[in-house]
Amino acid sequence: MRGFLASSIGVATAAVLALPLALPTPALAETVPVTPAGSTQSLPLGPLGPVADRTPGVPGMSASPRGPETQGLAAREVRTFSMVGVVWDDVTSQLNGRVQVRTRSVRTATWSDWQDVEVHNSEHAADPDAVERESGRVRGATAPLWVGESDGVEVRVQADLDAPAPRAGSRLPSGMRIELVDPGAASPAGAGDGKNSGPADDKGEMVAPGLTMAMAEASAVNVPHAPLGANEITELNKADSTADAVFASDGELTAAAAPYIGPRPRIVTRKGWGADESLREKAFAYTNTVKAAFVHHSASGNNYACKDAPAVLRSLYRYHVVSSGWRDFGYNFAVDKCGTVYEGRAGGVSRPVLGAHTMGFNTDSMGVAVLGTFTSSAPPAAAVDAVARLTAWKLGLFGRDPRAKTTLKSGGGNRYPKGRNVSMNVISGHRDGFATECPGKKLYGKLPTTRTSSARLQGRP
Numbered sequence: 001m002r003g004f005l006a007s008s009i010g011v012a013t014a015a016v017l018a019l020p021l022a023l024p025t026p027a028l029a030e031t032v033p034v035t036p037a038g039s040t041q042s043l044p045l046g047p048l049g050p051v052a053d054r055t056p057g058v059p060g061m062s063a064s065p066r067g068p069e070t071q072g073l074a075a076r077e078v079r080t081f082s083m084v085g086v087v088w089d090d091v092t093s094q095l096n097g098r099v100q101v102r103t104r105s106v107r108t109a110t111w112s113d114w115q116d117v118e119v120h121n122s123e124h125a126a127d128p129d130a131v132e133r134e135s136g137r138v139r140g141a142t143a144p145l146w147v148g149e150s151d152g153v154e155v156r157v158q159a160d161l162d163a164p165a166p167r168a169g170s171r172l173p174s175g176m177r178i179e180l181v182d183p184g185a186a187s188p189a190g191a192g193d194g195k196n197s198g199p200a201d202d203k204g205e206m207v208a209p210g211l212t213m214a215m216a217e218a219s220a221v222n223v224p225h226a227p228l229g230a231n232e233i234t235e236l237n238k239a240d241s242t243a244d245a246v247f248a249s250d251g252e253l254t255a256a257a258a259p260y261i262g263p264r265p266r267i268v269t270r271k272g273w274g275a276d277e278s279l280r281e282k283a284f285a286y287t288n289t290v291k292a293a294f295v296h297h298s299a300s301g302n303n304y305a306c307k308d309a310p311a312v313l314r315s316l317y318r319y320h321v322v323s324s325g326w327r328d329f330g331y332n333f334a335v336d337k338c339g340t341v342y343e344g345r346a347g348g349v350s351r352p353v354l355g356a357h358t359m360g361f362n363t364d365s366m367g368v369a370v371l372g373t374f375t376s377s378a379p380p381a382a383a384v385d386a387v388a389r390l391t392a393w394k395l396g397l398f399g400r401d402p403r404a405k406t407t408l409k410s411g412g413g414n415r416y417p418k419g420r421n422v423s424m425n426v427i428s429g430h431r432d433g434f435a436t437e438c439p440g441k442k443l444y445g446k447l448p449t450t451r452t453s454s455a456r457l458q459g460r461p
Helices: 009-017 213-220 238-248 306-323 381-397 447-458
Strands: 004-006 039-044 070-088 097-105 115-117 145-159 177-182 206-208 284-286 292-297 333-335 341-343 365-370 405-409 421-425 427-429
Touching (some): 039 070, 070 097, 070 115, 115 145, 145 177, 292 381, 333 381, 341 381, 365 381, 381 447, 421 427, 427 447
Parallel strands (some): 292 427, 333 365
Antiparallel strands (some): 004 284, 039 177, 070 177, 097 115, 097 145, 405 421
16 A cells, blocks of 8 residues: 555645634744754765764763774864754665764853664654655664754764675665754744755745745645634543534534544644744645554653653654655654644545555554654653543544554564464564564553553543
8 A cells, every 4th residue: 555645735825715704812932933954964974984983981882983894073173952863774674783972061160971873763664665665865863862952963884793794894874864853943834944955935924924835735734623813722621522423524423323433622723832844745645444553662752841841843844844754754643642632644634645654554553752762761651641642532532442453564674574364463663563672662561551541531331
């Protein structure tokens, strides 16, 4: 299943014409009102020189890196950034080794200790035969790491000497670069990107106060759940959630036929967290239905405050699109450590939007990323509760019991061959569809109680 594309320009235009009738929603303290002016610095990695050879005390790394098996970037001052990751040319090549970074804090002017970057990230991607992978822009990439506002960086990449060489003369993939992502602050809507920008078009023109056409398109697909230009979709109780779903379905649902829809949680929209709509591809991609929800961790670290979550999301979005070459943010939803739910990939929170989160099983599924790394750290209770609330609502829209099993057809991956029908839990972890650590041992262990909580919120006996 390759998904299908749809444009919402007509819907956006109709919604713009109705704008005076739409009630504004209160601005959120942690959101930005217009498109941010983020940026990405992309610096090539190369063999480390004598200075790096004298750098001692890096656990698990050779003190004398040399030759093509070790590459990096000597410590240097750079423009301000808050997230880092390493990318390379061939998306099919694996980085078998270790990536570590040190960064200098803008606030304290001190250098951090060496931090590991998660290298196994290829499974967070579009399916092997998806149109998204055929753009020619998709690259191999590590997981991104949130480091906070920084103005200095040092990088070391060392190959696993027992790993096979992906190319002659080196066990490391070619074209490795360090991506330094600045999430940006509020700036006038329609500002240029500086990287990843093409010729100007009507997506940058203002079609309503504070809205470009691209912003209006992304917002219009959430009408009538929220008015055009809303920063949030408000929470509803169970009865109102069912009525809202019936109304939004345009006759496809009835209250009698869909009694198990959980209360809709508050959802911060893309406009609410400041998505730069000029970065993504124009059309929205959809699948047929939502049969399962895959839970992920972003593997971007836990060193962020809840007030910084919109900036983390803007950085992840930019890393997915500008650095990795995806069509949009990979996940359908994100949840921060305080339990706030965020709209992810554009196309409408109640619709079956085709994501790029669980390679091989993006068709007929949704992906939820909890911001953080939960391999050895326990996920906050508020975040786990938010996943239960979100899945109770979204799976309920498609008649799914969170405690049940469902069958998905594999699109190809390292665990199930393409074409195999696989029985999975309706709420699954990423590792259930792909051989990976995601969503981390600690978060994965919370899924059984999440299924029970989600079903209870739906009102199931």
